[in-house]
Amino acid sequence: MADKKKRRQRDPGSDDDTNQPFKSRVKPDPVILQTLQKLTDSVRAAVEASSSSSSKTLTLADLSLSSTCREVTDLSLSSVQSSIESLTLRIAHSILSGNGFAFDVPSRSAANQLYVPELDRIVLKDKSALRQYSNISTVRKATITARILQLIHQLCLKSIHVTKRDLFYTDVKLFQDQTQSDSVLDDVSCMLGCTRSSLNVIAAEKGVVVGRLIFSDNGDMIDCTKMGMGGKAIPPNIDRVGDMQSDALFILLVEKDAAYIRLAEDRFYNRFPCIIVTAKGQPDVATRLFLRKMKMELKLPVLALVDSDPYGLKILSVYGCGSKNMSYDSANLTTPDIKWLGIRPSDLDKYKIPEQCRLPMTEQDIKTGKDLLEEDFVKKNPGWVEELTLMVKTKQKAEIQALSSFGFQYLSEVYLPLKLQQQDWL
Amino acid sequence: MADKKKRRQRDPGSDDDTNQPFKSRVKPDPVILQTLQKLTDSVRAAVEASSSSSSKTLTLADLSLSSTCREVTDLSLSSVQSSIESLTLRIAHSILSGNGFAFDVPSRSAANQLYVPELDRIVLKDKSALRQYSNISTVRKATITARILQLIHQLCLKSIHVTKRDLFYTDVKLFQDQTQSDSVLDDVSCMLGCTRSSLNVIAAEKGVVVGRLIFSDNGDMIDCTKMGMGGKAIPPNIDRVGDMQSDALFILLVEKDAAYIRLAEDRFYNRFPCIIVTAKGQPDVATRLFLRKMKMELKLPVLALVDSDPYGLKILSVYGCGSKNMSYDSANLTTPDIKWLGIRPSDLDKYKIPEQCRLPMTEQDIKTGKDLLEEDFVKKNPGWVEELTLMVKTKQKAEIQALSSFGFQYLSEVYLPLKLQQQDWL
Structure with a gap:
């Protein structure tokens, strides 16, 4: 008792044990x-x-969802590089055959999102839109997309990482502000089917x-x-x-x-x-x-x-x-x-x-x-x-x-x- | 030349050496x-x-400034502890002799700041103000000051570090918002003549x-x-x-x-x-x-x-x-x-x-x-x-x-x- 009193005198503040709920438990x-x-x-x-067991970790593929979903995976730098190269070849073909070109870009809007309880996470459904070069409403975004693809291709060749800010500054004239290059960067991830870290762009x-x-x-x-x-x-x-x-x-x-x-x-x-x-x-x-x-x-x-x-x-x-x-x-x-x-x-x-x-x-x-x-x-x-x-x-x-x-x-x-x-x- | 052309083809972007000012220098x-x-x-x-040499690094003391300046130093935890204890004893004496109590708090206002070219930094002049307990306009701040001193004393006894936010939460009722406990914390540093890190409060x-x-x-x-x-x-x-x-x-x-x-x-x-x-x-x-x-x-x-x-x-x-x-x-x-x-x-x-x-x-x-x-x-x-x-x-x-x-x-x-x-x- 005397001891307790002494302690109170020495340390009268909130650290007194008697004030600490449940300490004794x-x-x-x-x-x-x-x-x-x-x-x-x-x-x-x-x-x-x-x-x-045969039923390994559940993935999207294991579920019979009414809507198809889109997911990305980690790709090696060389896979990203060859994906960009084949995409570019397809575009060149399309242009040479007189059809101009367009990117098929997955939609990332709220309407295209789905929570999958079995996976306990949000996934992206498979709606996408054509981003045509020959359309006045999409020409800018199509150009930005082509430029981002080219910059990512450079990162693959050099095997270095850059920030989103670096990416923006490589072509301020085209991107105008960073939200535009950031947003297209996410589009490119989706298009190529790889994670953003696979693109070597880091936060x-x-x-x-x-x-x-x-x-x-x-x-x-x-x-x-x-x-x-x-x-x-x-x-x-x-x-x-x-x-x-x-x-x-x-x-x-x-x-x-x-x-x-x-x-x-x-x-x-x-x-x-x-x-x-x-x-x-x-x-x-x-x-x-x-x-x-x-x-x-x-x-x-x-x-x-x-x-x-x-x-x-x-x-x-x-x-x-x-x-x-x-x-x-x-x-x-x-x-x-x-x-x-x-x-x-x-x-x-x-x-x-x-x-x-x-x-x-x-x-x-x-x-x-x-x-x-x-x-x-x-x-x-x-x-x-x-x-x-x-x-x-x-x-x-x-x-x-x-x-x-x-x-x-x-x-x-x-x-x-x-x-x-x-x-x-x- | 062929080599250069090849490189251009492979990497037509901004990384072309010829676009890099001064690279050759x-x-x-x-x-x-x-x-x-x-x-x-x-x-x-x-x-x-x-x-x-005899003229070692210039300090405030070496300069004959027209106004006296106030500076703090790093103090050991035990020095901070004994400073707080002697301050408390002085206050107790003052109360017992019927004079009530007041803290003498250095002013940290802009008017009390001075840039010293010889030192190339801003210092604090020595203006201070009495923070009386028996004055309706200062009683709250005097109480907060006493409480902060008590909390710092606890930190000394325990030899632990806390954040400013922790300090605030030990007595929200008194401090009301964090700017008040933060500001008094700086006052206490000045009063005790020690750095804020000496008080074991960290950011x-x-x-x-x-x-x-x-x-x-x-x-x-x-x-x-x-x-x-x-x-x-x-x-x-x-x-x-x-x-x-x-x-x-x-x-x-x-x-x-x-x-x-x-x-x-x-x-x-x-x-x-x-x-x-x-x-x-x-x-x-x-x-x-x-x-x-x-x-x-x-x-x-x-x-x-x-x-x-x-x-x-x-x-x-x-x-x-x-x-x-x-x-x-x-x-x-x-x-x-x-x-x-x-x-x-x-x-x-x-x-x-x-x-x-x-x-x-x-x-x-x-x-x-x-x-x-x-x-x-x-x-x-x-x-x-x-x-x-x-x-x-x-x-x-x-x-x-x-x-x-x-x-x-x-x-x-x-x-x-x-x-x-x-x-x-x-």
Whole structure:
């Protein structure tokens, strides 16, 4: 008692243990590790069962969908090069035979998108449109398409990567603004049937990774347990990433920087063997590809820690089911079976998050939440529907950082261990 | 001739050598390396001369300024802790003797800022204001200040780092919004006379580094030549960075991601031994501290590659002279003697950047440019004044990426080598 009083005097702030909900419920680490081992084993078993049995991982081809769908695959640089060359030959033939030329470009509009529950991702249907050179309304876009094809062909010959911005600047006069070259670049991916990364056009890197992972980046071996607090920047070009090895039990996908820093400094991955990854907000293509590669090669469960607001769930859905803009590439960009660990709307009361750390949802937030409730990928998970309904009903949201109100390390020392121990994911 | 024709046929685009201005002027690498060695030697000699002679590096104390100035230093965690404890004791005394209490808080307003040409950076003058608890207009801020002091004290006891966002969430009810806790955090730095990093409050990491540098991050040795294309994320907490070693001849400070990726993929640092660093836009505190530490420990010249627009120069100035908001810490945050390598306004014509890759400056751009011309740190460098005057006169700006109009690798294969060879920096 005297001891407790003394502690209160020394440290009267929010870090007093008595203020930390559920701290006493956290069991010793070996118990929690056992729980995690079971999760990992079940994920591995499922992956192996599906790959060894005759019914291997479901693909679009396995489904008898009413509409045909279009998907792209990773192609080698030389395949991309020869695809462009044969396309060009076909065009030359067409011109020489007096027919002019046109590109047959897949439509990427919302009307041409389809959520496939069996695959749990958005795919592109097969509607396409002719982009004629001899038509005043399409001549500009046809020209841009030809120019982008030529530039990609150069990248193949040189075997280098460039950014979308670089691409734009090679011919500003023609492209006029970057949205035009960006959009045609996606068209070209679809037309050639290859992923955008196969075209060697990359986005700026944003994500970082730290924890129990070793991989090679452009020939260099990277040990992510030895990356200090800063972590390793996720490489922009996934095709040069390989040789992944890990003794982790799970992947912890974190929405934001601040939570990532807390976990990296506390070396959370040493206490609970895991790989911690974040795109620092909106998921970029490089981080999405990297997460998928980890999940597929290492066969690990993925647990997501996002804000308790509609955007947190939206971000989770982009990792899991893909974005509409790049639905043609959803097979390569999405990571199946991501579990929603927290912060979930029901956690707000359960973990007694103080009222002042919760924020009222704006009209826009509530609309986004309601829209999400109509999305197929949410509907198929009753747990998610329940949580989202609660969020929209209470009109309250909270950031991961709200847990700091119980002390800076509450996230790594109580909240996450308890979540893992209780298998409290959806 | 036949060979040339063949090449044209194979690669008719912008990468044709004949379209690349000055490609033929680039001398063999050993010649350029010799030039760089001279630059490095002169920087080292200057640093050593100033540190060995009786007149060591100039500090505020060496100058007889008309107004006294306030500067902060790096303090150990235990010093910060005891500073807070003595401050608290003084306050307790004041309360017990019936005088209530007040904090003496340095003013960080524009009127209290001073550019010191001898130091080439902005410093804070010594005006301060009493923040009384017993005054209705200051009671809230006084309370926030006391709370922040208490939270920092906790960080000292635990020896952990948190973000500003974490700090805010520990007491949302009191702070109301994050700008209030952020601003008082800077006040507390000033009051205690220590840097913000000494308080263990860090900003989210943004920067990356790649090239000829080895350093330790939180105890792990990091070899930046073995970081693939992604590079190493710059650690958010500089106090855990140390043991820097390098055989580089210079540091290349790059404004943006796209140029950084180009140089990292081409392993530019192997051809011309250097360290490449970028904050991906606006310089954050972690990258500024890291750059300064490299410059100071390795005694290397710093060459900057920024967009040719007022913001490029502004960014350069933040690295070089500091930002007004954190002028109290300019001694620790700024890197002296950064050279403006490019893209400079005069490069636009010199390197024949096509008209369509130049962008017209907006009214706001022009105003920012004119404002910069009035700033002391620009005025003291006649070369910069000349360039900036040209920019404002021609009303044209250009991004680094504009060089891609001569081929994706023009930056790394022609522009930068030639710049280095001609010692074309200001």
